[in-house]
Structures are given as C-alpha cells and as structure tokens.
Amino acid sequence: MSGNTELSALFDRGYEHGFVTDIESDTIAAGLDESVVRLISARKREPKFLLDWRLRAFAHWRQMREPHWAHLHYPPIDYQAISYFSAPKPRGDAPKSLADVDPKLLETYAKLGVPLHERARLAGVAVDAVFDSVSVATTFKSRLAEAGVVFCPFSEAVHSHPELLEQYLGSVVPYTDNFYATLNCAVFSDGSFVYVPPGVRCPMELSTYFRINAANTGQFERTLIIADAGSHVSYLEGCTAPMRDENQLHAAVVELVALDDAQIKYSTVQNWYPGDAEGRGGIFNFVTKRGECRGRNSRISWTQVETGSAITWKYPGCVLRGENSVGEFYSVATANNHQQADTGTKMIHIGANSRSTIVSKGISAGHGQNTYRGLVKIMPSAHGARNFTRCDSLLLGSQCGAHTFPYLESRNALATVEHEASTSRISEDQLFYCQQRGLGPEDAVNMIVSGFCREVFKELPMEFAVEAQNLLAVTLEGAVG
C-alpha cells in the first residue's frame, strides 16, 4: 500500500489548534527543586497537609528512575529545563465571573470551539477551562450547586472542601505510584474537582478543557472525581496545544472514586499537538488515570479517543473492589507520521462478581507506532469475576507498527477471562469494493475506519462522538497510500 496521492491529501489538513495566544504570563524560571514545590504550593495558598504531601512526593521522586519499559523511543527529557508554573497575568483581582476573564482567553476558547459563555447553555455542558497551570473559568457552577454538585478548579477545592481532598487525594493513585504520577504529585498546579452527593444524577455533562499555551513549560494538572452512593456523573476531557518544534511535557493524574451504586463515565478526546510530519515537536503525554469502584454495584467507564501527542503513555484502569462492580474501557488510539502511543488499561478484580469490558482499536499510519498494553488481574477474592477484552489493530502503511501486549493473570477458579485480538490492514479488496460502489478512495477509507471504530464511538457522549469522528478523519488523512 503505497503512493495513493488522493488519500495523502486527506491527511494533510494539518493541526487546527496550533495557534498561540499572545497573552502576558507569569512564568517561573525553569528548574525543579524543593523551592519550586514550595513556591507552587504558596501561590495556591495551600494548607499544610497538602504542602507536606507534595514534599513527600518530591523526595520520593528524586529516588525514582524514569521507566523505559514502554514501546516508545524519545530523546531524554531534561526535567531541569522545564518551567513548572505558568499562568496568565491576572487583571486585578481573581475573576469573579466570566465578565472578569481576560477577553483574549475567552477568544482563545471560542476559537477552540469550547462553549465557555453560559449563553451557550444549549450545549448543555459545564466547562472548567485550564490554561497552562491555572483554571481560568468554570461555567454553570451555581446551577450545579443547586443540585449539590461541586464542580470547581482543584485550587479552589483545596480551600472550599479541604476535608474531601484530605480524604480522597492520593487514595487511588498514591504519590509513590510511578515516576510521572509522583512528579505530578509534587508539582501539580491545577485541575478539576468534582463531588456528586449521594443519590444525585448530575444535571449536565461536566467538562474540562486543557490548553497548553506558554513555551518551555509543562502542564501537570490533577483531576479528582468522587461519586457518592447512588450518584451519576458524566465527565468529558479535551486538550490542545500550540504547534512548536520543541517537545513539551504533560504529566497528569486523574483519580475517580465510585461508592455504592455510583456511576462515573469519563470520556477523553486527546488532541495535543502531535508534532509535524517529520516528527519534530509535539507533546510528551504521560498520564496516570485510575478509578476505584469502592462500592457495591458501582461502575466506572473510560472512553478515550487518542489522536494527538507525539508520545502517549497512558493506561486508564479500574480497581474493582466492590461486589458486582463494573469497569469498562473503550479506546481508539491513532498514531500517524512519527507519533508513538503505548496505551491500554488495567482491570484489577477484587470484588466478587465484578465485571470488566475492554474494547481497544488501534490505528497506525505513516511511521506511527501503536501499542495496546493491558492487564487483567483476578484476585483470589473475585469469585465469579468476568472479563472480556477485544483488541483490534489496523495498519495503514508499510512503515508503521501495531503491537499488542495483553497480560492475563487469574487466581480464582470461579472467574472467567477472555481476550481476543486481531491485526490487519485495509485490504485492496475492501478498497476496491467500496470504490466500485462509487465511493472515492478518501470516503472509502473513512468509511472503513469509522466502521472499525464504531464500537468505541457509540460509547462517547453525542457532542464528543461527532468531534471524535471528524478528528479521526483529519488525523488519518493520507494514511492509506
């Protein structure tokens, strides 16, 4: 499969969100030591317990070595060359409403298609907008508060709900978890906090939009979502960054806690700058996402569409502690040009009759390398646990790679684990069939790829499903040659 010029055009539309917002920023000097950790904490006026926690994490991180087991190749990261805090300079006091937010920021989000203004209520989505190291606006807070739902920037929750933070922060991803998560624990700057009280169904979709703008900075946000007994929440996450020739680091942590009968649906459309066609620039995306189904009948569902980033290292997982708890993972990951993605999930079954489903679709094109890595672990207490995994890879080009590394570990005779996977390319026969029915090559590939990913897209909320579909078409433009 080579040299199909019509389809090459499809891939060359480029990255639409690569602009830079010209805004004055307060950026600390590059480098990382204890004083930087203290400085970030001081800027946020954090309570002592949080500063102590950061310092413990930093001390631990200094003892750790960067992991290299993933199927990824990238130049060494100089952690001393990164600025760990950058925020747009405030115009006077902190904004109390959207009217107080710098119009340049509002303009940026409008350009990105993110409905920050509450008049866009028809979108039915509450948004927390994170710009570099800080949250710049959160919409629909009061309406959500009427339902008892707390949705605010992490730095605000530190002051408004310290007891919840102290109870849940690091309870799913401890500060010793892994190199990148530990770094995040030490230097995280902002992120989103959600608490849904018992029995409440969150009246709207919640969303956080992460934007990296400043050069030579990293973004280290943290998200914590707690769904109390019998509650339900759906959360969407999006992200973009400017086009630059240098790599930028993004190391986030997401923790989800679902108590008895609670449900959390977490959807991501990851569209960080992937680098150019030659592999220059792009975001190094090292993310730790984990949910814990602590209660009986709780459910956590991860859906992700990973189209951006030069490097993706990400394994959203579920610890299924509660009896009858359910974990789901639906993923589409694409790697075009010189992108590399090593992504998958972990399902740890501890509770009796816990169930998990994994559906992963990987698409590799150009020189892209796409790896599915998944662990299903059945502990001795997980009587009657079940897992089903379906993992498919599609290859569009002779220079790319698709790799599948599943790990099945079962320690219970009453549990069932099933895994199946396939790897193939779009065959000439499939293309020929579509084309002889009157489809152009571009549409034919789009249709085949859409069909390949359909199982995942149908799990996305409507707004994201459309965006994801379009994004995929753009990402894979020109991949079939």
Added chain:
Amino acid sequence: MSALERLLGEFEAQPAPAGARLAAAQALRTHGLPTRREENWRYANLRALEGVARFLPAAPPAPGTRLPPLPEALAGYTRLVFVDGRLTTAWPQPDAAQITRLPMDAAVAGDAAATMFETTGDGRMGLIARLFAPDPLSLRIAGPAALELIFVTTSGAAGSYAEIAIEIATGAQVALVERHLGCAAATLPPEAPASLNCSNLRLRLAADAQLRHTRLQQAAGNALHYHTLSASLGDRGSYSLAHISAGDGSDRSSAQIRLQGREATVRIRALAAACDSGIADAQFTVLHEAPGTRSDQLFRGIASDRAHISCSADVQVLPGAPGSRVLQSLRGLIDGKGAEVNLRPRLTIDTDDIQAAHGATTGRLDEDLLFYLLSRGLEPAAARSLLKWAFLGEAFGAIEPPALRRAAELAAAARLSDAPATELLQ
C-alpha cells in the same frame, strides 16, 4: 553470595575449562542472569536458584547403579540416553547412518542467531547448561532420521546438564523426541534440597528441512528444570514443536524460534498440567524475519491444587516479513482454590501486509457442558475428566507416534485432579 557468584565459583574451580565453556562463563559474568525487572512476568523465578546446594554436575554413577526404568523404545527411533547429563549410549549407533557427530565448539561458534539469544533475556539460562554439560552433543543430520533423547538423573543432590546442537541439512526430514524423566520420586527424601536440571538445545534447519519435535517433561521430584531452546529456519523450513510439561517441581522453559527463510513455518502445540505446588512456566518467542512466514501457537494448561501455570507467547513480525500469518491461541483452566494461570499473548508487528490474530482465555470448566454431561447420566468426576480431556485434546493431537502420545497422556493424567477414565487412555 548470589547464586550466580556461587555458580561461577564452582565452574572456575574445575580443572582447565576452555573453549565455548569459558566463553559462556564470560558471557554470564558480563550479562548476568535475568534481573528482577526482566523477570517481572516469569513465575518459575530465579530466586529458587538460591536454594540449590551444589551446581556442579553429579559424578558419574557408580558401576551397578540402578537407573530408573526407561520407557519402551519407540519403533524406528535411534535412542540416546543421558544419565546425569552423560551420554551412556555408545556412538555411533548402527541405525544412525544419516547422523554425524561434530565438535561442539564449532557448532556454537557457527550459530550467531542462537548466540545472540544467549546474551539477552532468558537465553542466558542456556549458558548454565553449557558451563557444566559433561557430554555436549553436536549432530548434523543429512537425511531422514528419527532420534529419541532420554534424560535421566540418579541423584537429587547435584545438577544435571545437557547441551545439544542439531543441524538439519537441506531437505532432510527429522523426528526428534526429547524426554526428561528426572529422578524416580521414591528415591528422593521429601526434604531433599532442590537440584538443577538445565538443558540447552540449539536447532538449525536448512532450506526445505522439516523437523517434528516432541518435548515431554515428566520428571518427578523436587527439582528445578530450566530448558532453553533456540531454533532457526531456512527457506521453506518447517518446524513442529509439541511441548508437554507434566512434571513435578518447577519447570521453566524458554524457546526462541527465528523464521529466517522465506515461507518458513513453525507450529507450536504446548500443554501444561500441574498440581500440588508445581510450577509450569513457558515462554515462546517467534521472530518472523522473512516474507511469507507462518506461525501458529496453541497452549492449553490446567492448574490444579495450588499449582501455577503461565505461558508467554511472543510473536514479532519484522519489517522484512510481509505476507506473514500469525495465530495464537492460549487457554488455561483453573482447577484448585489456590491455583493460578497467567497468559500473555504478545504481538509486535512492523509490517502492514499481515494477518494476525490471537485469543486467550482463563476460567473454569464450562458449566453448561458439565450440566449436559451430568444430564446424560455421567458421574461428576467422569464428566469433569471428560471435559478436561477434551480441553487438552487439541494439544495431544500433535504428538506422534501414538506410543509417545499415550505416554504424554499418562503423564498429564497424573497431574489432573480427576483421573481420566481408562478408556480415554487406550
């Protein structure tokens, strides 16, 4: 002192080691044994080596030592018997006109692919066999041949090591049977320290060569068994491996098969049955290096009691191997409260002209099938046994000749919690 230091110390204390052995010691010193990080998915882990009291091979058996009874000879096969790693059969054998014995050092030096395997990952375990193997055997097979290798140990107190290299000439068709009988359990006191049985088998198949290889590990006793196998295939070479792990103790086997020639094919049928606190840990790596190559891996394992079974099947399709086809099917059955099954089917694919699929399952016996059999009047034990036998059937089907298949079935049956009905073993 670590196991590696003791092992090298005992090696160096031997008189004048030379050639390939010395190089093996140097390689072990340079590369070490697999580290904990590399070991993160091996269950017959190397910590057990620390418990080995003595690495040096057993002394030659005293005249008149009674050997464990050997299985009946397979018709048409040339049998070579190794006792504690020492070849006790006279060479050359009259029925082995196609087989020539070569100097081992030359065979080791001429096999770059296997040498590379021995410096990384689990291939390093084969170096231990080279250090101590008292009778390394290097053979060249020029035409049709059938060879049966029997490995017996007489003592649980010392190591048993075998190093064998076989080169199969263009177009030759060979059947190879490898049986590890270990030491008769009754001769060992239950508190005997673990002993080490280590084998290293290197196979080279020239163009159009065909090899049907059956490895039956049925050793009794509290021993550590580390088997290393490397094979490379030329154009249209065909290699069929039936691997049966049905012994006591801890069985760790690692195989790397390189499909270097166009349209070379490998077919692996592996079976593990373990009970009590036995461990069966197998790793198969297949490298597709040439166009049109095929690999087909099937694993079936039953872990009873507190046994632990794992299978890591790793296929790598390199950029120069378009038109490759890959199939992997791994299934495990857990039949005991403390039993554990771990499966890892891995695919690394660097070319787009490929068809690859794999499936893996772990679980218990299908309750619907069990109910069906019970409703037909079968006793529960017989019904369970029948289903287990059906589960293993596909792997048994690859074993030839029938007498060997029956031996494999009997060995596996001894490791199942429900003994199969006699008529299943006819």
